Structures are given as structure tokens and as C-alpha cells.
Amino acid sequence: MLKNLDNRLNAEVLYALRAMGHGDTLVIADTNFPSDSIARQTVLGELLRMDNLTCAEAVEAVLSVLPLDTFVDDFAGRMEVVGAPDKIEPVQAEVQAKINAAEGRVREMISIERFDFYDRAREAYAVIQTGERRFYGCFILRKGVIAPDAVGSVH
Numbered sequence: 670m671l672k673n674l675d676n677r678l679n680a681e682v683l684y685a686l687r688a689m690g691h692g693d694t695l696v697i698a699d700t701n702f703p704s705d706s707i708a709r710q711t712v713l714g715e716l717l718r719m720d721n722l723t724c725a726e727a728v729e730a731v732l733s734v735l736p737l738d739t740f741v742d743d744f745a746g747r748m749e750v751v752g753a754p755d756k757i758e759p760v761q762a763e764v765q766a767k768i769n770a771a772e773g774r775v776r777e778m779i780s781i782e783r784f785d786f787y788d789r790a791r792e793a794y795a796v797i798q799t800g801e802r803r804f805y806g807c808f809i810l811r812k813g814v815i816a817p818d819a820v821g822s823v824h
Contacts (some may be wrong), residue, residue: 677730682717685795686735686819692759693794695735697727699760699806704798707787714797720799724806725763731810732771737811745778748786748807755780760806781809 674683680793689695697719698704708716719727723726738744745768750756757765761778769775781789790796799806 675733677719677722678734679719680732681766682719682797683734683772685713685717686812688730689735689775689794690732691812691814692738693812694789694792695731695810695812696732696790696793696796697731697808698796698798698808699703699724699803700798701799701802701804701815702790702796702798702807703787705768705795706804707790708796708798710791712797713738717795717797718799719797722761722801722802723752723811724799724808725767726799726808728764728808731797735810736813736815737768737776738811740813741781741811742768743809744811744813746781746786746789746809747778748805749780749782751783751804752811754782758803758805760801760803764808773790780808 705716747761765778786807
């Protein structure tokens, strides 16, 4: 056990989050997403799991250590509901609330058409599959930066 780390973050997930650089993307997906086949095409090349969590729980844990990109509009995205791209499913509203809480302000996710989402997912750094069973629990997060310490501080 480590201090000050969310215990929902396992070693494999922490390794991937640490290895990612500014602008790299992370997919957090529900149980229906083709996670294994997509993950094999990512930078990491293997599937990560947070099986016993909802998407909102997984996002909350990830955002406890991962900064979101502040330089782009696509800092976070959700898979669009097929035939109803403006509809927000409850799972998506829950994840949006976790993003807002982590950011300390409202920052709306972009919506991504289903097949465009698959294409973007293949280009991600990694894929985390959750235990989420509700439909449209698929998200992409873009890693930001951690600002340097104040000038003149001692390390």
C-alpha cells in the first residue's frame, strides 16, 4: 500500500499513467467496448483493467493523479449515442461530474461519433476496461502537464 494514492489504481495502470506524456490519450471503456482488440493496437499494446469499477469511479481514480490537457478542446471525449449525438447518458453525466470536480470548474467533454471513437482509441497510449455495464461508457482523456514549482523553491 502507498500513501496518498487512490487504492483503485493498480500497478499496471499507474505504470501506464506515469509513462504517458503531454498530449497522449487514454481510453476508459465499458465492458462492451472491444477493449482487447483495440488495446493491442495502442502504444502500450496490452489491455489494462479496472474490472470492479464503474466508469465514473475509474475516471475519478485516474484523475487523482493524471492532469487533463488545458491547451485543447478535446481534453476529454465521450462516445456519441448512435442516432442521438446530443443525448447524454447517465454514465456520461457521472463521468462529466468527476471531470468537473477534478478540474474545479465545468469543462464539457466533446462528443465523438462511434467509429471515429474506435479510430481515436487505436491511436491512444492505452485502454483501460472497467466493469461498467451501462451502454456508452466509453471515454478518451488527454494527458496534460504539471506546472513547475515556483521559481526559487528548494527541492
